[in-house]
Amino acid sequence: MPDLPPSHRPAPPRKPFGNSRTAANRLTGRALQRRNARIALRDGFTCQECGRVTESGEVDHRVPLAKGGTEDDLNCQWLCAEPCHRNKTIRENGGKARLAIGPDGFPVSARIAARKGGHWDR
Numbered sequence: 001m002p003d004l005p006p007s008h009r010p011a012p013p014r015k016p017f018g019n020s021r022t023a024a025n026r027l028t029g030r031a032l033q034r035r036n037a038r039i040a041l042r043d044g045f046t047c048q049e050c051g052r053v054t055e056s057g058e059v060d061h062r063v064p065l066a067k068g069g070t071e072d073d074l075n076c077q078w079l080c081a082e083p084c085h086r087n088k089t090i091r092e093n094g095g096k097a098r099l100a101i102g103p104d105g106f107p108v109s110a111r112i113a114a115r116k117g118g119h120w121d122r
């Protein structure tokens, strides 16, 4: 078979992102879409943390890839994007989950509401 012209040769394999040890093993493209659909169906579009049924969920890695988790289906779960997946990600990164904001624009938290003389007690 004659050599393909340079413009038609397959691209060389992409280097993983410089600061990540996990990016090379991360699912991408159609494989990722298929996996996400599979997990959503398996979990019945039900958030595995709060139990809400939602189409606007996301596939979460129970053990984050950055902490040695794998792309295996057993390590994946369906979480609602807001607030469960976001808060889990914040917790995994050592932060504090943000409080939900009520319709009055103030955080919904019994502890904060009960606190006297604090920032919210105006």
Ligand SMILES: [Zn+2]
Binding pocket: 047, 048, 049, 050, 051, 052, 079, 080, 082, 083, 084, 085
């Ligand atoms: Zn949830």
